[in-house]
C-alpha cells in the first residue's frame with residue numbers, strides 16, 4: 662500500500678514539465694494519492710494531470726488571485742469531499758541585483774511566492790480544520806537561508822524567507838486542529854525556472870559549491886514532500902527541511 666493511499670492532494674504550479682511540482686504530483690500518485698494540478702494555463706494543467714493518470718484533475722488557478730484559489734478549492738471539495746494535502750509549489754524567480762529591482766519585479770515575485778502561499782493556505786484551512794487532518798508543504802528555497810546568491814535576486818530571497826515565517830506561524834496556529842505545515846528548502850535543482858538564463862559557466866560555479874557535486878533533481882525534492890505529506894511525518898510541524906546536497910549546512 663502506498664504512503665498516500667486514499668489521500669487527496671493539491672499541488673500548485675505543477676504543470677511545468679520538468680518542474681518540482683510535476684515530479685511531486687507523479688510521486689504522490691504512485692503512492693496512492695489522487696492529485697489536483699493547479700497552474701495558470703488550464704490546458705497545461707489538464708495535460709499534466711492526464712499524464713499521471715486518468716483520475717487526477719487539472720485546474721486553472723492563478724495563486725495571486727484569492728478568488729481563483731477559493732474557486733479551485735471549492736471545485737475540488739465538491740468532487741472529492743476532502744482535501745488532505747496542499748503543496749504550495751507555484752513560484753517564479755528573477756536574477757536581479759538589488760538596484761535593478763523595479764516595483765513590478767517586487768510585486769511579481771512576492772505575489773506568486775508569498776501571497777499565493779497565503780491565499781492557498783487560507784482556501785484549504787476551513788476544510789482541513791473541519792476534517793481535523795491536513796498537511797501543507799510550502800516550497801521555500803536555500804536562497805532564503807543563505808541570502809540568495811544562486812539564481813534569484815534579493816526580492817526572491819525575501820519572498821522565500823517570508824514563506825518560512827508564514828510556514829512557522831501557520832504551523833503554530835493550525836496545530837491544535839492536527840493540520841501540519843512544513844517548508845522544504847531546495848538548493849539548486851535543474852528545472853525550467855531559470856528560463857534559459859542559466860549559462861554553462863553559472864552552472865559550473867554552482868556545482869562547485871555543492872558538496873555532493875551535482876545539481877539536485879526534481880525527484881529529490883518530491884521525496885521530501887512525500888515524507889512531509891505522509892503520516893510518517895505525523896508529529897512534524899513548523900520545520901524547514903533542506904534538500905540541497907550539502908550546499909548549506911547550518
Ligand code: NAD
Pocket residue numbers: 673674675676677678679680681682699700701702722723724725749750751752753754773774777800801802803846847848849850851852853854855
Ligand atoms: P518551474 O518554473 O518549472 O515551475 C513553476 C510553475 O509555477 C510553472 O508551471 C508556472 O506556470 C507556475 N506558476 C507561476 N506563476 C503562477 C501563478 N501565479 N499561479 C499558479 N501557478 C503559477 O519551477 P520549479 O523549479 O519547478 O519551481 C517550483 C518551486 O520550487 C518554486 O516555488 C521555486 O521558487 C522553488 N525552488 C526551485 C528551485 C530550483 O532550483 N529549481 C530551488 C529552490 C526553490
